[in-house]
Structure formats: C-alpha cells, structure tokens
Amino acid sequence: MSGPKTNERPGTRAQGRYLKGSASKARRVLNLIRNESVEDARTILQFSETGVSEVVSKILESAVANA
Numbered sequence: 201m202s203g204p205k206t207n208e209r210p211g212t213r214a215q216g217r218y219l220k221g222s223a224s225k226a227r228r229v230l231n232l233i234r235n236e237s238v239e240d241a242r243t244i245l246q247f248s249e250t251g252v253s254e255v256v257s258k259i260l261e262s263a264v265a266n267a
Contacts, residue, residue, distance in 0.1 A: 214263035221252035229256050238264055 219226065229252055233241035238260070245257040 212263050212267040214259050214266065216255065216259045219252075219255050221255060225250060225252045226256060229253050233260070 229245070229248060229250055232248070233244050233256070236244065241260055242257070245253045245260065
C-alpha cells in the first residue's frame with residue numbers, strides 16, 4: 201500500500217487549455233517570465249506587446265489565487 205500522493209515538484213503549477221494564440225508565441229512570453237517573482241512577471245506581462253500576454257496574465261493570476 202502506498203501513502204498519499206504528493207506533488208513531485210515543489211511550487212505551484214497552472215495550465216491553460218484551448219487558448220487563443222499559438223504555442224510558440226505563448227512559449228516566447230513564458231520564457232520571459234520564467235523564474236521571476238510574481239510582481240516582476242506581472243510587470244513584464246503588462247508591458248509586453250504580444251496578444252498572448254493577456255492570456256498568460258490570466259493564467260498567472262489563476263495560479264496566484266490557487267497557491
């Protein structure tokens with residue numbers, strides 16, 4: 201018998217499905233905010249000129265709310 205299942209990775213994770221925009225464009229924005237603090241990530245997304253940055257911003261806010 202195994203114990204309760206725990207997360208393999210520490211930290212919070214959020215995912216978006218069926219999003220508007222391509223995966224490669226989202227990946228470019230995600231690479232900008234990866235390993236940044238939440239406040240820095242919000243600032244970067246606020247001044248990012250790509251359309252997918254609004255979608256990534258909503259996912260970030262959801263991750264913060266669920267953490």
